Amino acid sequence: MKIVEDFINGNNRIKIITNGGNPSPIPSDWQLVLKSCDMLVIIPDMHMYIYNSNLDNFKFGANAMISLLDHLETIKEEMALEGKTLRIYQIGDVFEQRFPGFAASGANATAAEIRMSHPSYDQIINSMNAMRTHFLYGNHDFELRHFPGFNFSANEGKVYIEHGFTNDSWKDFSNPNAKFWEVSQLIFKSIREINQFFATLLVKENVIGKDDNYSFGVTSGKDPIYDYPSEDEYKEKFGVKYFDYYTQRLQNIPEMPDAKISIIGHTHHPYLDMNFNNGKNIYIDSGAWTEGRSDFTVITNEEIGICCYQR
Amino acid sequence: MKNVIQNSNFILYLLVVIFSGLNCTHYPPLQQPDIVGFDNKVDGSLLADSLKAGKLSVGMPYYIVSEIFKDWPDNLKTTKIPVASLGSKQQLEEIEGWGRAYVDPGIQVFMDEFKTEKGKLDIWYQYPNFYRMDVSSGDTLVIILPDTTYSSVITDLKKANVLSTVNSFINLPRNKNLYAEIHYHDHPWRKVSYWYSIRVLSNGNTFLLKDLQYEIYPVELIEFNGTPVKSFKWR
Numbered sequence: 001m002k003i004v005e006d007f008i009n010g011n012n013r014i015k016i017i018t019n020g021g022n023p024s025p026i027p028s029d030w031q032l033v034l035k036s037c038d039m040l041v042i043i044p045d046m047h048m049y050i051y052n053s054n055l056d057n058f059k060f061g062a063n064a065m066i067s068l069l070d071h072l073e074t075i076k077e078e079m080a081l082e083g084k085t086l087r088i089y090q091i092g093d094v095f096e097q098r099f100p101g102f103a104a105s106g107a108n109a110t111a112a113e114i115r116m117s118h119p120s121y122d123q124i125i126n127s128m129n130a131m132r133t134h135f136l137y138g139n140h141d142f143e144l145r146h147f148p149g150f151n152f153s154a155n156e157g158k159v160y161i162e163h164g165f166t167n168d169s170w171k172d173f174s175n176p177n178a179k180f181w182e183v184s185q186l187i188f189k190s191i192r193e194i195n196q197f198f199a200t201l202l203v204k205e206n207v208i209g210k211d212d213n214y215s216f217g218v219t220s221g222k223d224p225i226y227d228y229p230s231e232d233e234y235k236e237k238f239g240v241k242y243f244d245y246y247t248q249r250l251q252n253i254p255e256m257p258d259a260k261i262s263i264i265g266h267t268h269h270p271y272l273d274m275n276f277n278n279g280k281n282i283y284i285d286s287g288a289w290t291e292g293r294s295d296f297t298v299i300t301n302e303e304i305g306i307c308c309y310q311r
Numbered sequence: 312m313k314n315v316i317q318n319s320n321f322i323l324y325l326l327v328v329i330f331s332g333l334n335c336t337h338y339p340p341l342q343q344p345d346i347v348g349f350d351n352k353v354d355g356s357l358l359a360d361s362l363k364a365g366k367l368s369v370g371m372p373y374y375i376v377s378e379i380f381k382d383w384p385d386n387l388k389t390t391k392i393p394v395a396s397l398g399s400k401q402q403l404e405e406i407e408g409w410g411r412a413y414v415d416p417g418i419q420v421f422m423d424e425f426k427t428e429k430g431k432l433d434i435w436y437q438y439p440n441f442y443r444m445d446v447s448s449g450d451t452l453v454i455i456l457p458d459t460t461y462s463s464v465i466t467d468l469k470k471a472n473v474l475s476t477v478n479s480f481i482n483l484p485r486n487k488n489l490y491a492e493i494h495y496h497d498h499p500w501r502k503v504s505y506w507y508s509i510r511v512l513s514n515g516n517t518f519l520l521k522d523l524q525y526e527i528y529p530v531e532l533i534e535f536n537g538t539p540v541k542s543f544k545w546r
Contacts, residue, residue, distance in 0.1 A: 077473075077512060077519065095416070111416030112403075116391040116525060123524035125416065126438060130472045130520070143413045 001038055001084070001300040008307075011071055013064075016305040017228040017295070018272040023303035026282070030260050032301045035157035037087040038079065041072060042161065042297040043133075044265030044286035045093035047140060050109060051118035054199035054214040055099055055192060057290050060221040061311070062120045064294050068309045069127040076131055088131055089154065091265045091286065092138025092163030098185055099192045108189060111144065138163040138266065142176045155256045159299065160249065164266030164285070167245035174266075191216070218291060225292040226308045234271040234285070247277045261304075263297060270295045270306045338387070338428045341545040344378035352507060354455040354490045366542040369533060370505045373436045374526040379545050380425055387426040391525070393418040397435045397532045419443065421525065430536035432543060436528040440471040440520065444504045449496040452476050452518065454489050454509070463516070465493075472520040479515035486510070488521050505529055 001007070003023040008014045016023060026033055034040060046065070049056040076086040101109035115125045128135075136151055137144045144150040153162040170178035173188070199214040213220030235243075242264075250259045261282045270287030277283075287295030287306060294309045349362055352372075361368040367375060380388060393403045393414055400422065403414055419438035424431065437443065446468060453462040463478035483489065489511070493504040507527040510519050533540050 073519070073521075077517075081514075110414040112393045112414040112418050115416060116393075116421065119524035119526045123522060126523045129417065130440070130470075130523075144416065146413055147415050147417065149417070 001302065003298050003300060003303045003305050003307075006079075006300070007039060007041075007075060007298050009075065013067065013310045014071070014307050015226065015310065016307050017226065017270065018306045019274075023305045024272065024274050026299075026302055026304055030158065033158040033260060034299065034301050037085040037156065038300065039075075039084070039086045040156055040159065040297075040299040041086065041088045042263055042265075042284075042286050042299070043068075043088065043090045043289060044295060044297075045138065045140075045268060045288040045290060046090070047093055047096040047288075047290040048114055048121055048124070049096040049099055050102060050114055051121060052210070053099075053117075053196070054203065054208065054210075054212060055196060055218075056096075057213065057215060057218050057221045058096075059118070059120075060224075060292070061289055061294050062118075062124065064309050064311045065124055065289060066120060066127070068294075068296070069124065069131070073127065073131060087156065088128070088133040089161055090128060090133055090135050091161055091263070092136045092165075093140040093265070094125075094135065094138075095141040095144070097141045097143055098139075098188055100189055100196060108143070111141070136161065136163050139165040139168075139174050139176050155253065155259070158256070158258050158260040159263060160253060160256060160259045160261065161263045162249075164242070164264030167241050169241075221290060221292040223292050224294065224311050226294075226310060228306070229269055229271075231271060231273075234267070234269050238267050238269070238271075238285075243276070243283070246283060247281070250277070250281050261299070263299075268293065272304070272306055274304075336387070336426070339382040339384070341379050341427075342381045343546070344375045349375070352490065353505075354457055355492055355505065357503075358505060361542060364544075365546040366544050367434075367530070367533070368542040369530055370503070371530050372505075372507055372527045373530060376423060376434055376436075376530065377526070380423075383425060388424065390423045392422045392424070394420050394422050394435070396420055397437065400433065421528070433532075433534040434530055434543075435532040436525070436530050438523060438525075439504070439506070439529055440523075441468050441474055442471045444493070445495075445498060445501070446474065446493050446504070447496075451494040451496070453492045453494055454480070454483065454511075455492065456489070462494075469517070474518055476516045476518070480511060481515040483511045483515070485513065491518075 046058055048058045051059055079086050095111050095114050097108050099109050101107045101113055103110060103113045115122050134154060135149055165175045168175035170180050173184040195216050202208045203210050208214055246262045250262055253259050263284045265286045267285055268288035271285040273283040284297055286297040287293055295306055297306050346362055350359055353359055358371055395403060397420060403418060421436055423434045448465050448467050450465050451462055452465055461480050463476035466475045466477055468474045488508040491506040491509045495501055508521045510521045512519060533543055535543060
């Protein structure tokens, strides 16, 4: 199947941001890379938080997400009529649960609380569930590992999918398996509680509006970002940590001896390397759907591309 | 002696004032929901008539509850409580280490509690897919438009949110959410289910639930002072 004809299908809000706006061909001797489906759509980090909070960075991208899901629903049903399968993955950090919750004093935000904070958020989750979206958990919604349907990683034919936190060191405070994780997250939540305290104060004093973003170190996402950011910057910031790890990982998945493609999220920086591991693999960082970004990845047996959805 | 009596009277007066103040909860007026907006969304007559009669009824979309209790203060209400099933009042909560509480993101039944002047009102509403609402083959799908009605027997449920009918309706508007009802053929306690957002696919006999969010979840159960009721009269 072809990305432009069969997936974008005339939807002018979808743009491919990699390879100069064109799909990248998958080597013919690797095909078929997908075995149990015909098309794979990967939605990366969303960080959905309580809608009315000044700490939420997702809300400006919510309507675009609803529109993408509507598009996916149509494509999925049309493909089903032809006996073909579209499979959708959300690869972690669907919720921002490291921030304080409102439902129970002192607790982290819960998924149900975030989902019910706005009709659009509920609609997004319902729509994903209705399409049987496969969920992986990330470091910001690590609690979801307790619930059925949330996994650490997934194998789809020759495609290996993971959130991407595994190779972070304890110093990054973003790897739930590393030491000091619990302590760091307790501190992190306390910082956000202070953040929330000042946000409430500023709203009360009319310094900021009740819907204005006030999240330390994170942008609001009010301004959309559709570009494909620097590959050199990605290599410099993440390459050292990630490239060796995922090269090794693809060679060491017992149930997947012919793994070819690795897909992660986590960094919020979309990146596609068609010549990874000296051309033996493809490496994809799907980017993010928060802080103004609206990235996602599409893979068919023939093509691959990171796309953005315009608001 | 006179001073003592005067002081006692004054203390008694103070206590009466304090206690009467404590027991006097201020209940704001219940609001009239937007009937015109409801008529634009719902083409069936039963619910519209009930709304016009000032009654919140089972089957109405949840946003009507929000509109009626728009001015209700936080100390007299708790809303969107995740619960396991209709009728359950136990908030779903999972506690694990360091005082954290986790709740399953897949929870689909919610409850609101309101303290009113005449008693306690509990309302349950839920995500309504076809499985959850007990739809089965042999039931009748009724699509109601302002000027006409289409109905057909359901042949099968393809998914939780997709069903097929015997008849094909190629004249129905596509890419538009429609109001529909399911009339049950044989259900122990329900005759009709109400759907606020359904869309026909290109073949004309496959229908898809669309744009489901809690504002259009149907109210499934109403309890007033612990007794199930079919409706709650707000005026």
